[in-house]
Amino acid sequence: MSDWGWVTFAYTTVYLTLGIYTISLMRRQRSFEQSDTER
Amino acid sequence: MKARPLDLAAIGTLLTAFVAGLVVPPDAVQGDLQRIMYVHVPSAWLAYLSFTVTLIGSVAYLRTRSLRWDRLAGASAEVGVVFTGLALATGMIWGKPVWGVWWTWDARLVLTAVMFFIYLGYLALRRSFDDPELRASRSAVLGVIAVLQIPIVHFSVTWWRGLHQPPTVLRPDNPQIDSPLLFALLMSVAAFTVLFAALVSRRSNLAAMQDAAGESESADPTAGAAITPPTVGGTS
Amino acid sequence: MRHQIATLMRFELRDELRGGEVGLVVVPFAVVALLTIPMAVGIDTPLLERIGPGIYWSIIMLFGVLVTQRQSSATPPAARDMLRLAGVDPAARFAATTLATFLLLLAFEIGAGLATVALYSPTLDSWWPLVALLPLAAAGLAMIGTIAGNIVSGLETRTSLVALIVVPIAVPLLLGAAQATEGLRVGAGILRWVLLLAIVDVVLAVAGVLTARPLEESPR
Numbered sequence: 001m002s003d004w005g006w007v008t009f010a011y012t013t014v015y016l017t018l019g020i021y022t023i024s025l026m027r028r029q030r031s032f033e034q035s036d037t038e039r
Numbered sequence: 040m041k042a043r044p045l046d047l048a049a050i051g052t053l054l055t056a057f058v059a060g061l062v063v064p065p066d067a068v069q070g071d072l073q074r075i076m077y078v079h080v081p082s083a084w085l086a087y088l089s090f091t092v093t094l095i096g097s098v099a100y101l102r103t104r105s106l107r108w109d110r111l112a113g114a115s116a117e118v119g120v121v122f123t124g125l126a127l128a129t130g131m132i133w134g135k136p137v138w139g140v141w142w143t144w145d146a147r148l149v150l151t152a153v154m155f156f157i158y159l160g161y162l163a164l165r166r167s168f169d170d171p172e173l174r175a176s177r178s179a180v181l182g183v184i185a186v187l188q189i190p191i192v193h194f195s196v197t198w199w200r201g202l203h204q205p206p207t208v209l210r211p212d213n214p215q216i217d218s219p220l221l222f223a224l225l226m227s228v229a230a231f232t233v234l235f236a237a238l239v240s241r242r243s244n245l246a247a248m249q250d251a252a253g254e255s256e257s258a259d260p261t262a263g264a265a266i267t268p269p270t271v272g273g274t275s
Numbered sequence: 276m277r278h279q280i281a282t283l284m285r286f287e288l289r290d291e292l293r294g295g296e297v298g299l300v301v302v303p304f305a306v307v308a309l310l311t312i313p314m315a316v317g318i319d320t321p322l323l324e325r326i327g328p329g330i331y332w333s334i335i336m337l338f339g340v341l342v343t344q345r346q347s348s349a350t351p352p353a354a355r356d357m358l359r360l361a362g363v364d365p366a367a368r369f370a371a372t373t374l375a376t377f378l379l380l381l382a383f384e385i386g387a388g389l390a391t392v393a394l395y396s397p398t399l400d401s402w403w404p405l406v407a408l409l410p411l412a413a414a415g416l417a418m419i420g421t422i423a424g425n426i427v428s429g430l431e432t433r434t435s436l437v438a439l440i441v442v443p444i445a446v447p448l449l450l451g452a453a454q455a456t457e458g459l460r461v462g463a464g465i466l467r468w469v470l471l472l473a474i475v476d477v478v479l480a481v482a483g484v485l486t487a488r489p490l491e492e493s494p495r
Contacts, residue, residue: 001136006132010075010078010129156442160436184482195446198450
Protein backbone atom coordinates (compact mmCIF):
# COMPACT_ATOMS: atom_id res chain seq x y z
CA MET A 1 0.00 0.00 0.00
CA SER A 2 1.29 3.46 -0.81
CA ASP A 3 2.08 6.04 1.83
CA TRP A 4 -1.07 7.97 0.97
CA GLY A 5 -3.00 4.73 1.37
CA TRP A 6 -1.80 4.39 4.94
CA VAL A 7 -2.54 8.06 5.63
CA THR A 8 -6.07 7.61 4.29
CA PHE A 9 -6.49 4.50 6.44
CA ALA A 10 -5.43 6.42 9.56
CA TYR A 11 -7.55 9.50 8.85
CA THR A 12 -10.62 7.42 7.98
CA THR A 13 -10.27 5.43 11.20
CA VAL A 14 -9.99 8.57 13.29
CA TYR A 15 -12.73 10.68 11.75
CA LEU A 16 -15.13 7.78 11.31
CA THR A 17 -14.72 6.76 14.95
CA LEU A 18 -15.12 10.31 16.22
CA GLY A 19 -18.12 10.82 13.95
CA ILE A 20 -19.83 7.65 15.14
CA TYR A 21 -19.19 8.49 18.78
CA THR A 22 -20.44 12.07 18.40
CA ILE A 23 -23.58 11.00 16.56
CA SER A 24 -24.37 8.27 19.09
CA LEU A 25 -23.92 10.84 21.86
CA MET A 26 -26.29 13.27 20.15
CA ARG A 27 -28.88 10.54 19.63
CA ARG A 28 -28.74 9.48 23.27
CA GLN A 29 -29.25 13.11 24.27
CA ARG A 30 -32.16 13.50 21.88
CA SER A 31 -33.94 10.39 23.12
CA PHE A 32 -33.70 11.72 26.67
CA GLU A 33 -35.08 15.09 25.70
CA GLN A 34 -37.95 13.40 23.92
CA SER A 35 -38.85 11.16 26.84
CA ASP A 36 -38.62 14.22 29.09
CA THR A 37 -41.33 16.03 27.08
CA GLU A 38 -43.42 12.86 27.13
CA ARG A 39 -43.25 12.73 30.92
CA MET B 40 -29.94 20.25 21.05
CA LYS B 41 -28.85 23.29 19.11
CA ALA B 42 -25.24 23.67 18.00
CA ARG B 43 -23.55 25.57 20.78
CA PRO B 44 -20.46 27.81 20.45
CA LEU B 45 -18.22 24.99 21.63
CA ASP B 46 -19.57 22.67 18.95
CA LEU B 47 -19.08 25.29 16.24
CA ALA B 48 -15.54 25.99 17.45
CA ALA B 49 -14.79 22.28 17.32
CA ILE B 50 -16.07 21.93 13.78
CA GLY B 51 -14.18 25.02 12.65
CA THR B 52 -10.84 24.08 14.15
CA LEU B 53 -11.15 20.48 12.98
CA LEU B 54 -11.75 21.55 9.40
CA THR B 55 -8.77 23.87 9.52
CA ALA B 56 -6.54 21.19 11.01
CA PHE B 57 -7.76 18.62 8.48
CA VAL B 58 -6.98 20.85 5.52
CA ALA B 59 -3.65 21.93 7.00
CA GLY B 60 -2.60 18.33 7.49
CA LEU B 61 -3.30 17.49 3.87
CA VAL B 62 -1.97 20.65 2.26
CA VAL B 63 1.31 20.97 4.14
CA PRO B 64 4.44 19.64 2.34
CA PRO B 65 5.63 16.11 3.16
CA ASP B 66 8.32 15.60 5.80
CA ALA B 67 11.91 15.46 4.52
CA VAL B 68 12.65 12.14 6.21
CA GLN B 69 9.33 10.33 6.67
CA GLY B 70 7.58 11.57 3.55
CA ASP B 71 3.81 11.57 3.46
CA LEU B 72 3.58 9.05 6.32
CA GLN B 73 4.37 11.97 8.62
CA ARG B 74 0.78 13.16 8.12
CA ILE B 75 -0.42 10.35 10.38
CA MET B 76 1.23 12.30 13.18
CA TYR B 77 -1.40 15.01 12.74
CA VAL B 78 -4.01 12.60 14.11
CA HIS B 79 -1.79 10.41 16.26
CA VAL B 80 -0.12 13.08 18.41
CA PRO B 81 -3.37 14.90 19.28
CA SER B 82 -5.04 11.58 20.19
CA ALA B 83 -2.14 10.66 22.46
CA TRP B 84 -2.15 14.11 24.05
CA LEU B 85 -5.85 13.80 24.77
CA ALA B 86 -5.37 10.36 26.28
CA TYR B 87 -3.25 12.02 28.96
CA LEU B 88 -5.44 15.10 29.28
CA SER B 89 -8.61 13.10 29.82
CA PHE B 90 -6.92 11.04 32.51
CA THR B 91 -5.92 14.25 34.24
CA VAL B 92 -9.48 15.57 34.05
CA THR B 93 -10.76 12.30 35.49
CA LEU B 94 -8.28 12.63 38.34
CA ILE B 95 -9.37 16.21 38.99
CA GLY B 96 -13.03 15.21 38.91
CA SER B 97 -12.42 12.29 41.27
CA VAL B 98 -10.51 14.35 43.82
CA ALA B 99 -13.04 17.18 43.59
CA TYR B 100 -15.90 14.75 44.18
CA LEU B 101 -14.22 13.27 47.25
CA ARG B 102 -13.83 16.77 48.66
CA THR B 103 -17.20 18.30 47.75
CA ARG B 104 -19.44 15.22 47.32
CA SER B 105 -21.08 17.10 44.45
CA LEU B 106 -22.17 14.73 41.67
CA ARG B 107 -21.23 17.26 39.00
CA TRP B 108 -17.58 16.39 39.56
CA ASP B 109 -18.32 12.68 39.33
CA ARG B 110 -20.13 13.17 36.03
CA LEU B 111 -17.16 15.15 34.72
CA ALA B 112 -14.78 12.36 35.72
CA GLY B 113 -16.95 9.75 34.03
CA ALA B 114 -17.50 11.80 30.89
CA SER B 115 -13.80 12.50 30.55
CA ALA B 116 -13.01 8.81 30.96
CA GLU B 117 -15.48 7.76 28.28
CA VAL B 118 -14.25 10.33 25.77
CA GLY B 119 -10.71 9.54 26.88
CA VAL B 120 -11.04 5.85 26.09
CA VAL B 121 -12.08 6.76 22.54
CA PHE B 122 -9.02 8.94 22.04
CA THR B 123 -6.71 6.43 23.71
CA GLY B 124 -8.00 3.73 21.37
CA LEU B 125 -7.40 6.06 18.44
CA ALA B 126 -3.88 6.81 19.67
CA LEU B 127 -3.19 3.09 19.70
CA ALA B 128 -4.79 2.49 16.31
CA THR B 129 -2.97 5.35 14.59
CA GLY B 130 0.29 4.37 16.26
CA MET B 131 -0.11 0.89 14.82
CA ILE B 132 -1.14 2.16 11.40
CA TRP B 133 2.00 4.30 11.36
CA GLY B 134 4.21 1.47 12.60
CA LYS B 135 3.18 -1.16 10.05
CA PRO B 136 4.64 0.48 6.90
CA VAL B 137 7.65 1.81 8.80
CA TRP B 138 8.69 -1.23 10.82
CA GLY B 139 6.76 -4.01 9.12
CA VAL B 140 4.88 -5.03 12.26
CA TRP B 141 1.67 -3.74 13.84
CA TRP B 142 3.09 -3.79 17.36
CA THR B 143 6.65 -2.72 18.16
CA TRP B 144 6.64 -3.01 21.97
CA ASP B 145 7.79 0.58 22.04
CA ALA B 146 7.56 1.97 25.59
CA ARG B 147 5.02 4.65 24.73
CA LEU B 148 2.80 2.25 22.82
CA VAL B 149 2.81 -0.24 25.71
CA LEU B 150 2.05 2.52 28.21
CA THR B 151 -0.84 3.74 26.06
CA ALA B 152 -2.20 0.19 25.88
CA VAL B 153 -2.05 -0.18 29.68
CA MET B 154 -3.81 3.17 30.06
CA PHE B 155 -6.51 2.02 27.65
CA PHE B 156 -7.29 -0.99 29.82
CA ILE B 157 -7.21 1.04 33.01
CA TYR B 158 -9.85 3.27 31.42
CA LEU B 159 -11.93 0.25 30.43
CA GLY B 160 -11.83 -1.08 33.98
CA TYR B 161 -12.86 2.29 35.37
CA LEU B 162 -15.78 2.54 32.93
CA ALA B 163 -16.82 -1.05 33.65
CA LEU B 164 -16.90 -0.19 37.33
CA ARG B 165 -19.09 2.85 36.71
CA ARG B 166 -21.57 0.79 34.69
CA SER B 167 -22.00 -1.66 37.56
CA PHE B 168 -23.69 0.75 39.95
CA ASP B 169 -27.30 1.90 39.93
CA ASP B 170 -27.03 4.41 42.73
CA PRO B 171 -25.25 7.59 41.54
CA GLU B 172 -23.77 8.36 44.96
CA LEU B 173 -22.30 4.89 45.37
CA ARG B 174 -21.01 4.96 41.82
CA ALA B 175 -19.44 8.35 42.44
CA SER B 176 -17.58 7.48 45.64
CA ARG B 177 -16.30 4.09 44.47
CA SER B 178 -15.27 5.42 41.06
CA ALA B 179 -13.56 8.40 42.64
CA VAL B 180 -11.35 6.12 44.73
CA LEU B 181 -10.49 3.99 41.71
CA GLY B 182 -9.94 7.13 39.64
CA VAL B 183 -7.41 8.52 42.09
CA ILE B 184 -5.56 5.24 42.57
CA ALA B 185 -5.52 4.30 38.88
CA VAL B 186 -4.29 7.66 37.67
CA LEU B 187 -1.63 7.90 40.37
CA GLN B 188 -0.32 4.56 39.16
CA ILE B 189 0.21 5.90 35.63
CA PRO B 190 3.59 7.57 36.35
CA ILE B 191 4.78 4.39 38.05
CA VAL B 192 3.66 2.30 35.06
CA HIS B 193 5.42 4.82 32.80
CA PHE B 194 8.72 4.48 34.64
CA SER B 195 8.59 0.73 34.90
CA VAL B 196 7.79 0.30 31.19
CA THR B 197 10.46 2.82 30.16
CA TRP B 198 13.07 1.09 32.33
CA TRP B 199 12.03 -2.23 30.86
CA ARG B 200 12.21 -1.15 27.24
CA GLY B 201 15.12 1.21 27.77
CA LEU B 202 17.50 -1.70 27.91
CA HIS B 203 16.66 -2.63 24.32
CA GLN B 204 16.60 0.74 22.49
CA PRO B 205 13.41 0.11 20.53
CA PRO B 206 12.24 2.16 17.57
CA THR B 207 10.18 5.10 18.76
CA VAL B 208 6.74 5.56 17.36
CA LEU B 209 7.07 9.26 16.81
CA ARG B 210 9.43 12.17 17.13
CA PRO B 211 7.16 15.06 18.04
CA ASP B 212 10.02 16.68 19.94
CA ASN B 213 12.11 16.62 16.77
CA PRO B 214 13.87 20.02 16.76
CA GLN B 215 14.23 19.94 12.99
CA ILE B 216 10.50 20.11 12.34
CA ASP B 217 9.73 22.89 9.84
CA SER B 218 7.31 25.66 10.71
CA PRO B 219 4.49 24.68 8.30
CA LEU B 220 4.57 21.13 9.69
CA LEU B 221 4.71 22.50 13.22
CA PHE B 222 1.70 24.69 12.46
CA ALA B 223 -0.28 21.71 11.18
CA LEU B 224 0.65 19.72 14.26
CA LEU B 225 -0.24 22.44 16.75
CA MET B 226 -3.45 23.23 14.88
CA SER B 227 -4.41 19.56 15.08
CA VAL B 228 -3.68 19.41 18.80
CA ALA B 229 -5.75 22.54 19.39
CA ALA B 230 -8.63 21.25 17.25
CA PHE B 231 -8.77 17.89 18.97
CA THR B 232 -8.67 19.60 22.37
CA VAL B 233 -11.66 21.77 21.48
CA LEU B 234 -13.45 18.66 20.23
CA PHE B 235 -12.61 16.93 23.51
CA ALA B 236 -14.12 19.80 25.47
CA ALA B 237 -17.27 19.74 23.35
CA LEU B 238 -17.69 15.98 23.70
CA VAL B 239 -17.04 15.94 27.46
CA SER B 240 -19.53 18.76 27.90
CA ARG B 241 -22.20 16.83 25.99
CA ARG B 242 -21.43 13.59 27.79
CA SER B 243 -21.66 15.31 31.18
CA ASN B 244 -25.05 16.77 30.25
CA LEU B 245 -26.23 13.34 29.18
CA ALA B 246 -25.06 11.91 32.49
CA ALA B 247 -26.93 14.64 34.36
CA MET B 248 -30.12 13.76 32.49
CA GLN B 249 -29.59 10.05 33.16
CA ASP B 250 -29.05 10.65 36.86
CA ALA B 251 -32.13 12.89 37.07
CA ALA B 252 -34.23 10.30 35.25
CA GLY B 253 -32.96 7.57 37.59
CA GLU B 254 -34.02 9.53 40.63
CA SER B 255 -37.53 10.18 39.34
CA GLU B 256 -37.94 6.49 38.55
CA SER B 257 -37.52 5.65 42.22
CA ALA B 258 -40.75 7.55 42.86
CA ASP B 259 -42.56 4.34 41.81
CA PRO B 260 -40.98 1.68 44.01
CA THR B 261 -41.70 -1.99 43.50
CA ALA B 262 -43.86 -3.67 46.12
CA GLY B 263 -41.92 -4.62 49.20
CA ALA B 264 -39.06 -2.28 48.41
CA ALA B 265 -39.91 -0.18 51.44
CA ILE B 266 -38.75 -3.00 53.72
CA THR B 267 -34.97 -3.09 53.87
CA PRO B 268 -32.55 -4.53 56.42
CA PRO B 269 -31.29 -2.01 59.00
CA THR B 270 -28.09 -0.28 57.93
CA VAL B 271 -25.61 2.06 59.55
CA GLY B 272 -25.31 5.52 58.01
CA GLY B 273 -26.05 5.41 54.26
CA THR B 274 -28.48 7.68 52.46
CA SER B 275 -31.57 8.73 54.35
CA MET C 276 -5.37 -1.08 66.69
CA ARG C 277 -2.76 -3.84 66.43
CA HIS C 278 -5.05 -6.11 68.39
CA GLN C 279 -7.93 -5.41 66.00
CA ILE C 280 -5.71 -6.23 63.03
CA ALA C 281 -4.43 -9.45 64.57
CA THR C 282 -7.89 -10.66 65.51
CA LEU C 283 -9.46 -9.89 62.16
CA MET C 284 -6.55 -11.49 60.36
CA ARG C 285 -6.88 -14.64 62.40
CA PHE C 286 -10.59 -14.83 61.58
CA GLU C 287 -9.94 -14.45 57.86
CA LEU C 288 -7.23 -17.07 57.80
CA ARG C 289 -9.35 -19.45 59.84
CA ASP C 290 -12.23 -18.99 57.40
CA GLU C 291 -9.89 -19.64 54.50
CA LEU C 292 -8.42 -22.76 56.06
CA ARG C 293 -11.91 -24.07 56.59
CA GLY C 294 -12.94 -23.44 52.99
CA GLY C 295 -9.57 -24.22 51.45
CA GLU C 296 -10.24 -22.30 48.26
CA VAL C 297 -6.68 -21.06 47.75
CA GLY C 298 -4.94 -24.34 48.44
CA LEU C 299 -7.42 -26.71 46.87
CA VAL C 300 -8.68 -24.68 43.93
CA VAL C 301 -6.50 -21.73 42.95
CA VAL C 302 -3.12 -23.42 43.29
CA PRO C 303 -4.23 -26.45 41.24
CA PHE C 304 -5.73 -24.10 38.67
CA ALA C 305 -2.42 -22.28 38.36
CA VAL C 306 -0.56 -25.56 37.99
CA VAL C 307 -2.97 -26.58 35.23
CA ALA C 308 -2.20 -23.29 33.51
CA LEU C 309 1.54 -23.96 33.79
CA LEU C 310 0.89 -27.35 32.23
CA THR C 311 -1.16 -26.05 29.32
CA ILE C 312 1.33 -23.43 28.16
CA PRO C 313 3.93 -25.87 26.80
CA MET C 314 1.05 -27.84 25.30
CA ALA C 315 0.19 -24.72 23.36
CA VAL C 316 3.62 -23.32 22.47
CA GLY C 317 5.58 -26.52 22.03
CA ILE C 318 8.02 -28.47 24.18
CA ASP C 319 11.30 -26.80 23.33
CA THR C 320 13.13 -27.48 26.62
CA PRO C 321 15.84 -24.78 26.33
CA LEU C 322 13.16 -22.23 25.39
CA LEU C 323 10.95 -23.27 28.30
CA GLU C 324 13.95 -23.03 30.64
CA ARG C 325 14.49 -19.48 29.47
CA ILE C 326 10.89 -18.24 29.61
CA GLY C 327 9.77 -20.33 32.59
CA PRO C 328 10.36 -17.61 35.20
CA GLY C 329 8.53 -15.04 33.07
CA ILE C 330 5.56 -17.35 32.64
CA TYR C 331 5.60 -17.97 36.39
CA TRP C 332 5.24 -14.29 37.21
CA SER C 333 2.53 -13.82 34.61
CA ILE C 334 0.58 -16.69 36.20
CA ILE C 335 1.12 -15.20 39.67
CA MET C 336 -0.26 -11.83 38.59
CA LEU C 337 -3.24 -13.23 36.70
CA PHE C 338 -4.23 -15.98 39.09
CA GLY C 339 -3.20 -14.11 42.19
CA VAL C 340 -6.26 -11.96 41.59
CA LEU C 341 -8.36 -15.02 42.34
CA VAL C 342 -6.57 -15.38 45.66
CA THR C 343 -7.34 -11.76 46.57
CA GLN C 344 -11.00 -12.25 45.62
CA ARG C 345 -11.49 -15.56 47.42
CA GLN C 346 -14.84 -16.28 48.93
CA SER C 347 -13.54 -16.02 52.48
CA SER C 348 -12.44 -12.40 52.02
CA ALA C 349 -15.84 -11.12 50.90
CA THR C 350 -17.38 -9.23 53.80
CA PRO C 351 -21.11 -8.60 53.37
CA PRO C 352 -22.27 -5.03 54.13
CA ALA C 353 -24.13 -6.19 57.24
CA ALA C 354 -20.95 -7.67 58.74
CA ARG C 355 -19.04 -4.54 57.86
CA ASP C 356 -21.63 -2.39 59.60
CA MET C 357 -21.33 -4.60 62.69
CA LEU C 358 -17.57 -4.07 62.72
CA ARG C 359 -18.00 -0.33 62.45
CA LEU C 360 -20.48 -0.32 65.31
CA ALA C 361 -17.95 -2.29 67.32
CA GLY C 362 -15.49 0.54 66.74
CA VAL C 363 -13.17 -1.16 64.28
CA ASP C 364 -11.03 1.34 62.34
CA PRO C 365 -11.48 0.92 58.56
CA ALA C 366 -7.73 1.18 58.17
CA ALA C 367 -7.36 -1.75 60.56
CA ARG C 368 -9.77 -3.79 58.48
CA PHE C 369 -7.74 -2.95 55.37
CA ALA C 370 -4.51 -3.95 57.09
CA ALA C 371 -5.98 -7.22 58.37
CA THR C 372 -7.39 -8.29 55.02
CA THR C 373 -4.18 -7.29 53.27
CA LEU C 374 -2.02 -9.24 55.69
CA ALA C 375 -4.18 -12.34 55.40
CA THR C 376 -4.14 -12.06 51.61
CA PHE C 377 -0.37 -11.50 51.69
CA LEU C 378 0.23 -14.73 53.58
CA LEU C 379 -2.07 -16.66 51.26
CA LEU C 380 -0.41 -15.17 48.18
CA LEU C 381 2.99 -16.16 49.57
CA ALA C 382 1.78 -19.72 49.95
CA PHE C 383 0.33 -19.53 46.46
CA GLU C 384 3.63 -18.26 45.04
CA ILE C 385 5.54 -21.09 46.69
CA GLY C 386 3.10 -23.71 45.42
CA ALA C 387 3.13 -22.38 41.88
CA GLY C 388 6.89 -21.91 42.11
CA LEU C 389 7.49 -25.55 42.90
CA ALA C 390 5.37 -26.52 39.90
CA THR C 391 7.33 -24.11 37.68
CA VAL C 392 10.66 -25.57 38.80
CA ALA C 393 9.36 -29.07 38.14
CA LEU C 394 7.88 -28.35 34.71
CA TYR C 395 10.28 -25.75 33.30
CA SER C 396 13.61 -26.43 35.07
CA PRO C 397 14.69 -22.80 35.13
CA THR C 398 18.28 -22.07 36.12
CA LEU C 399 19.11 -19.04 38.23
CA ASP C 400 22.53 -17.71 39.20
CA SER C 401 21.26 -17.25 42.71
CA TRP C 402 17.95 -18.23 44.26
CA TRP C 403 18.33 -16.23 47.48
CA PRO C 404 16.98 -12.90 46.20
CA LEU C 405 13.67 -14.67 45.63
CA VAL C 406 13.28 -14.52 49.41
CA ALA C 407 12.82 -10.76 48.92
CA LEU C 408 11.08 -10.83 45.54
CA LEU C 409 8.25 -13.17 46.43
CA PRO C 410 7.09 -11.18 49.49
CA LEU C 411 7.48 -7.83 47.72
CA ALA C 412 5.31 -8.98 44.82
CA ALA C 413 2.80 -10.67 47.12
CA ALA C 414 2.49 -7.53 49.26
CA GLY C 415 1.77 -5.30 46.27
CA LEU C 416 -0.76 -7.68 44.81
CA ALA C 417 -2.44 -8.15 48.19
CA MET C 418 -2.87 -4.40 48.59
CA ILE C 419 -4.25 -3.79 45.10
CA GLY C 420 -6.54 -6.77 45.50
CA THR C 421 -7.88 -5.60 48.85
CA ILE C 422 -8.49 -2.06 47.63
CA ALA C 423 -10.18 -3.35 44.47
CA GLY C 424 -12.29 -5.74 46.53
CA ASN C 425 -13.51 -2.85 48.68
CA ILE C 426 -14.25 -0.75 45.61
CA VAL C 427 -16.57 -3.42 44.18
CA SER C 428 -18.05 -4.68 47.45
CA GLY C 429 -21.81 -5.14 47.20
CA LEU C 430 -21.74 -5.78 43.47
CA GLU C 431 -22.62 -9.14 42.01
CA THR C 432 -20.16 -9.50 39.13
CA ARG C 433 -17.08 -9.09 41.31
CA THR C 434 -14.34 -11.37 40.10
CA SER C 435 -13.96 -10.58 36.42
CA LEU C 436 -14.38 -6.86 37.05
CA VAL C 437 -11.74 -6.94 39.78
CA ALA C 438 -9.38 -8.83 37.50
CA LEU C 439 -9.77 -6.18 34.79
CA ILE C 440 -9.15 -3.43 37.34
CA VAL C 441 -6.21 -5.08 39.10
CA VAL C 442 -4.05 -6.45 36.31
CA PRO C 443 -3.23 -3.22 34.40
CA ILE C 444 -2.46 -1.48 37.68
CA ALA C 445 -0.25 -4.43 38.66
CA VAL C 446 1.95 -4.04 35.57
CA PRO C 447 4.82 -2.40 37.53
CA LEU C 448 4.77 -5.33 39.96
CA LEU C 449 4.92 -7.79 37.11
CA LEU C 450 7.75 -5.94 35.40
CA GLY C 451 9.70 -5.55 38.63
CA ALA C 452 9.41 -9.20 39.64
CA ALA C 453 9.93 -10.64 36.16
CA GLN C 454 12.86 -8.40 35.24
CA ALA C 455 14.53 -9.07 38.57
CA THR C 456 14.17 -12.81 38.08
CA GLU C 457 15.46 -12.45 34.52
CA GLY C 458 18.43 -10.59 35.99
CA LEU C 459 19.03 -13.50 38.32
CA ARG C 460 18.90 -15.85 35.38
CA VAL C 461 21.51 -14.03 33.30
CA GLY C 462 23.54 -12.61 36.17
CA ALA C 463 22.64 -8.94 35.68
CA GLY C 464 21.89 -6.30 38.31
CA ILE C 465 18.49 -6.43 39.95
CA LEU C 466 18.62 -3.53 42.38
CA ARG C 467 16.50 -1.16 40.29
CA TRP C 468 13.73 -3.74 40.03
CA VAL C 469 13.73 -4.48 43.74
CA LEU C 470 13.59 -0.74 44.32
CA LEU C 471 10.65 -0.47 41.93
CA LEU C 472 8.77 -3.18 43.83
CA ALA C 473 9.48 -1.47 47.15
CA ILE C 474 8.31 1.93 45.87
CA VAL C 475 5.10 0.48 44.43
CA ASP C 476 4.40 -1.29 47.72
CA VAL C 477 4.85 1.89 49.72
CA VAL C 478 2.61 3.88 47.36
CA LEU C 479 -0.08 1.22 47.54
CA ALA C 480 0.09 0.99 51.32
CA VAL C 481 -0.41 4.75 51.62
CA ALA C 482 -3.24 4.66 49.08
CA GLY C 483 -4.90 1.76 50.87
CA VAL C 484 -4.84 3.42 54.27
CA LEU C 485 -6.01 6.79 52.90
CA THR C 486 -8.90 5.30 50.94
CA ALA C 487 -10.06 2.89 53.64
CA ARG C 488 -12.33 5.38 55.37
CA PRO C 489 -13.90 6.98 52.23
CA LEU C 490 -14.72 3.52 50.93
CA GLU C 491 -16.17 2.39 54.23
CA GLU C 492 -18.33 5.44 54.56
CA SER C 493 -19.75 5.32 51.04
CA PRO C 494 -23.54 5.05 51.03
CA ARG C 495 -25.20 1.72 50.31
